[in-house]
Every structure is written in structure tokens, then in C-alpha cells.
Amino acid sequence: MRASLRINPIACEAHGLCAELLPELIRLDDWGYPIIDESEVPADLIGLARRTVDACPTLAVLLDEA
Amino acid sequence: MSVGDGGHHGLPRLLAGLEPGGGAITLSAHARVHGPLPNIAPHQLIEEVERSGLRGRGGADFPTARKLRAVADRRRVGPLIVNGSETEPASAKDRLLLGRLPHLVLDGAVLAAQAVGASEVIVKVGDGALDALRALDGAISVRDSDRVRISVVAGPEGYVSGEESAVVHYLNSQVAKPTLVPPRPFERGYRGRPTLIQNPETLAQLALVARFGSRWYRELGTVADPGSALVTITGAVRAPGVYELAFGTSMSDLLAAAGGPSEPLQALLVGGYFGTWVDASAAVGLRLAREDLRSVDCSLGSGVLIALGESACGLHESARVITYLAEQSAGQCGPCVYGLRAIADTVAALASGVAHAGERDRVLRWAQEIRGRGACHHPDGAVRFVESALRVFGGDIESHRRGRCGARPAGLPLGETALAPPRLGASERPAARTRRRVAR
Numbered sequence: 293m294r295a296s297l298r299i300n301p302i303a304c305e306a307h308g309l310c311a312e313l314l315p316e317l318i319r320l321d322d323w324g325y326p327i328i329d330e331s332e333v334p335a336d337l338i339g340l341a342r343r344t345v346d347a348c349p350t351l352a353v354l355l356d357e358a
Numbered sequence: 359m360s361v362g363d364g365g366h367h368g369l370p371r372l373l374a375g376l377e378p379g380g381g382a383i384t385l386s387a388h389a390r391v392h393g394p395l396p397n398i399a400p401h402q403l404i405e406e407v408e409r410s411g412l413r414g415r416g417g418a419d420f421p422t423a424r425k426l427r428a429v430a431d432r433r434r435v436g437p438l439i440v441n442g443s444e445t446e447p448a449s450a451k452d453r454l455l456l457g458r459l460p461h462l463v464l465d466g467a468v469l470a471a472q473a474v475g476a477s478e479v480i481v482k483v484g485d486g487a488l489d490a491l492r493a494l495d496g497a498i499s500v501r502d503s504d505r506v507r508i509s510v511v512a513g514p515e516g517y518v519s520g521e522e523s524a525v526v527h528y529l530n531s532q533v534a535k536p537t538l539v540p541p542r543p544f545e546r547g548y549r550g551r552p553t554l555i556q557n558p559e560t561l562a563q564l565a566l567v568a569r570f571g572s573r574w575y576r577e578l579g580t581v582a583d584p585g586s587a588l589v590t591i592t593g594a595v596r597a598p599g600v601y602e603l604a605f606g607t608s609m610s611d612l613l614a615a616a617g618g619p620s621e622p623l624q625a626l627l628v629g630g631y632f633g634t635w636v637d638a639s640a641a642v643g644l645r646l647a648r649e650d651l652r653s654v655d656c657s658l659g660s661g662v663l664i665a666l667g668e669s670a671c672g673l674h675e676s677a678r679v680i681t682y683l684a685e686q687s688a689g690q691c692g693p694c695v696y697g698l699r700a701i702a703d704t705v706a707a708l709a710s711g712v713a714h715a716g717e718r719d720r721v722l723r724w725a726q727e728i729r730g731r732g733a734c735h736h737p738d739g740a741v742r743f744v745e746s747a748l749r750v751f752g753g754d755i756e757s758h759r760r761g762r763c764g765a766r767p768a769g770l771p772l773g774e775t776a777l778a779p780p781r782l783g784a785s786e787r788p789a790a791r792t793r794r795r796v797a798r
């Protein structure tokens with residue numbers, strides 16, 4: 293199974309929780325908005341990625357699981 | 359019916375029907391120039407468009423047949439939308455087509471609508487495009503044999519409002535801002551239906567392919583880039599205006615078409631404000647062809663070519679443009695809002711000599727970081743422009759730091775379009791330029 297992570301930039305309000313919960317995949321830019329360098333989520337991080345999706349206050353983290 | 363032949367050979371093609379005097383062509387004159395609207399089966403039209411190699415002329419350069427197919431394969435297809443927004447400030451080609459040759463665009467729209475199973479055409483134009491609105495109203499009122507209904511919607515003119523999801527969003531809910539894609543308009547567009555949205559020039563070209571066939575279409579241009587294109591040539595040329603040229607034409611012939619440079623040139627901006635600066639010496643050897651343009655990280659984009667004379671300052675002009683692009687952000691996405699503003703402020707500081715040359719690296723890092731992080735491609739186009747500006751004019755940063763910039767403003771058009779209603783010339787060119795106030 294493949295999972296890929298993306299941000300809905302319209303919904304994102306730079307709360308920054310995602311980078312705290314998932315620093316392996318998400319870092320913040322100079323204004324606090326998330327940067328995802330590698331969108332593919334390794335199998336061992338999928339659980340954490342799902343939790344990050346749920347934690348975002350504006351539901352801006354999207355996990356496409358195919 | 360078999361498609362093919364009967365078209366005139368050589369140029370002009372699209373602009374063949376332009377009337378002297380500046381008015382919109384009548385339906386009967388249009389039929390005299392191009393012949394009647396062909397009766398062509400949907401699958402046959404799509405195949406012919408595919409063979410022609412036609413690509414979208416709104417900037418994204420996407421193969422038109424693939425878009426047609428993607429919508430034709432779906433059910434409950436929504437209206438075909440003609441994206442006549444033409445929000446690129448220097449561009450004048452779509453307004454020229456809609457204002458002077460509306461029947462050619464409407465022919466293409468009707469044919470494309472039938473090919474994908476759409477029962478309606480909506481033409482969206484900027485609410486300041488009065489000549490286009492007038493010509494469309496007149497044209498629609500005399501077209502009585504179309505099997506699809508045609509309507510016109512005028513909307514806001516901001517740069518981003520021409521992006522396709524913003525056009526659909528505007529038609530759906532009067533908000534001219536992009537939406538998160540996917541779903542793209544061809545999946546879920548107007549009222550949730552699969553929606554084909556095309557640039558007016560794309561449709562005008564399609565109307566000719568439908569009449570005269572792909573073999574005729576390929577008589578001009580190169581194998582990879584067949585046909586002709588409308589190019590708005592402006593800046594330091596003697597006769598700025600919209601010209602129809604064959605793909606494969608050299609840059610120097612393009613400039614010659616616009617009367618030649620009005621002073622020695624330092625650079626060309628190819629593709630409008632999402633485009634790239636190319637040093638004049640590197641540009642003259644290029645042809646209007648994707649392979650040539652790609653070799654210098656360019657594309658034809660919206661078909662705008664701006665010549666920058668030696669007397670102007672590329673850094674200053676670029677700072678003005680990126681400031682404009684930053685202001686044009688739809689204000690929805692953090693990286694676009696804050697990133698473009700920071701980049702614009704820093705480029706402006708570099709141009710006025712108050713920033714350290716090292717700030718340039720910060721701009722390049724920001725540019726890399728914000729690419730791909732907006733809901734739409736606005737930030738991507740803007741940073742592409744900035745990167746090319748620093749590549750081509752970066753050498754001037756040091757001299758600006760030392761206070762040396764004796765350049766004259768070139769006045770690249772910003773905000774609302776700078777080209778007045780065109781008059782007929784060797785090709786088609788604007789009589790004068792009016793510039794409206796630009797908020798800075």
C-alpha cells in the first residue's frame with residue numbers, strides 16, 4: 293500500500309502541529325507553513341501520519357492512501 | 359465528410375478575417391473568409407485535433423485533444439467554458455480575437471462543445487473588456503444555427519482570476535479565486551459537472567483544424583510545434599502589437615515583425631510574467647519552438663514577448679513585476695502570500711541598492727521553497743520569473759549597491775492591460791498605450 297502526504301494550502305493556517313508530530317516528513321518555512329520534501333510516507337510512519345491528519349486544527353493535512 | 363483542404367496557405371490564418379477600421383467581423387464576412395461551420399462528428403474532430411498537435415494557448419501548453427477526450431469520456435458534461443479572462447497585463451491576443459473575430463472563437467467553442475457532449479457554451483471575459491463584450495453580444499445575436507446555447511459572463515480582472523479553477527469558482531459562486539485541485543474542472547467543474555475550459559486562441563485554432571484538417575494545420579510550423587501562434591510583442595520594439603507567426607520563426611524575425619527593436623536590446627522576457635528573461639545575445643538564436651525555448655528554461659506561456667532595451671534596468675523592471683505578482687496573490691495560501699511578498703520586497707531592495715548582494719541567495723532559497731506549495735500555479739510562475747531575473751540581471755546587483763543605475767523606466771505594463779484597442783497594421787497593432795493607475 294502506498295500513502296502520500298500533502299497539504300491543503302488554502303485551509304492551512306500555520307498552526308505548526310504537523311511539523312511537531314511528524315518532523316521526519318514535515319518542516320516549516322520562515323513563516324511557519326509546512327514544507328513536505330518527500331510526499332511518500334514510509335510504512336513505519338503511516339500511523340503517525342494518520343494521527344497528524346487528525347491533529348491539524350484546520351484539517352489541512354491530507355493523506356492519500358491508495 | 360472528410361476533413362481537409364480548402365484553407366488558405368501561409369499566414370495569416372486566424373487573423374485572416376481582420377477588417378480594416380477596427381470593428382468586429384460580420385457573420386457573412388467571416389463565412390466568406392473561412393467557409394461555413396463544418397459538420398464533423400465528435401470523434402472525428404477529436405482525432406483531427408490530436409493529429410494536428412494543437413496545444414492550449416492559455417499558458418499551460420497542454421495537448422488539446424487530451425483535454426477534449428478527458429471530458430468526452432465522462433457523463434453529465436457541463437458547459438464548455440471559454441476562458442477569455444486574459445489577465446496577463448501585456449497580453450492582447452484574446453481580446454483581439456473576441457473583440458474583432460468573435461465568430462471564429464465561437465465556432466471553435468461550439469465545435470468543441472459538441473465534441474465533448476456539452477450543450478452550452480459560457481464565455482468568461484474580464485469586465486473591463488468592453489470591446490470583447492460588445493462584439494460577443496453582437497455575434498451571438500446573429501448566430502441562429504448553433505445547436506448549443508451561448509452566454510457571456512463578465513468577471514473580475516485580477517491576475518489569478520484567469521486560472522481555470524478560479525474561473526469555475528467564479529461561475530459557481532461569484533468568488534474568483536482558485537480552489538484546491540484535484541478535483542480539476544474536467545473532473546468536477548461547473549455545478550460539479552465535468553467541464554472543459556479553453557483559451558479563445560485554442561478554440562479559434564480548433565475551428566480552423568475542424569474546417570481544413572490537421573494536414574493543412576501542419577503546413578506551418580515544425581513537426582513538434584505545428585501551426586501558428588498569436589504573439590503579443592511589446593516593450594522596446596517599434597510597432598508593439600499582436601502578430602500571428604508560424605512556430606519555428608526565429609526570435610529576430612519575431613522582433614522584425616513588430617518593426618524591429620527601437621534601441622539595442624539587453625534581454626527578452628518570453629512568456630509573460632510567468633515567463634523567463636533571456637539575455638538578448640542568447641535569445642536571437644532561438645526559434646519559437648518548445649525545444650529551443652526549453653533549452654533556456656522558457657516556454658511560450660501566454661504568448662507574450664517583451665523586449666527590454668539597453669537603456670532600461672532589468673532589476674528595477676523585475677522588482678516592479680514581482681511586486682505586482684505578489685500583490686495579485688489570491689491571498690489564500692501562506693507560502694504564496696508571505697513568500698511572494700518577502701521575495702518581492704527583497705528584490706526591490708536589491709534593485710534600489712539597499713540590500714546586501716547575499717540577500718539574493720535568500721530569494722533563491724525562498725523561491726525553491728514556495729514552488730509547488732500554492733493551491734494554484736501562481737507562486738510557481740512568479741518564482742520562475744524571479745529566478746530568471748536574478749540569473750540574467752544578477753550581475754547588476756553589485757553596481758546598484760554602489761549606487762550606479764542610470765536606467766530609464768521601461769514601464770512594463772502592470773495591472774490592467776496596457777494596450778489600447780488595436781488598429782490594423784501590417785499585422786495588428788495598438789495605436790497608443792494608455793496606462794491606468796497601478797497600486798504599488
Ligand SMILES: Cc1cc2nc3c(=O)[nH]c(=O)nc-3n(C[C@H](O)[C@H](O)[C@H](O)COP(=O)(O)O)c2cc1C
Nearest residue numbers: 414415416418441443444445520521522556557560
Ligand atoms: C495564475 C494563473 C492565471 C491564469 N490566467 C489565464 C488567463 O487569463 N487566460 C487563460 O486562458 N488561461 C489562464 N491561465 C491558464 C488556465 O488555468 C488554463 O490552463 C487555460 O485557460 C486552459 O486553456 P487552454 O488549454 O486552451 O490553454 C492561468 C493560469 C494561472 C496559474
Ligand code: SF4
Nearest residue numbers: 688690691694732734
Ligand atoms: S497559490 Fe496564491 S494565487 Fe494561488 S490559490 Fe493560493 S493564494 Fe491564491
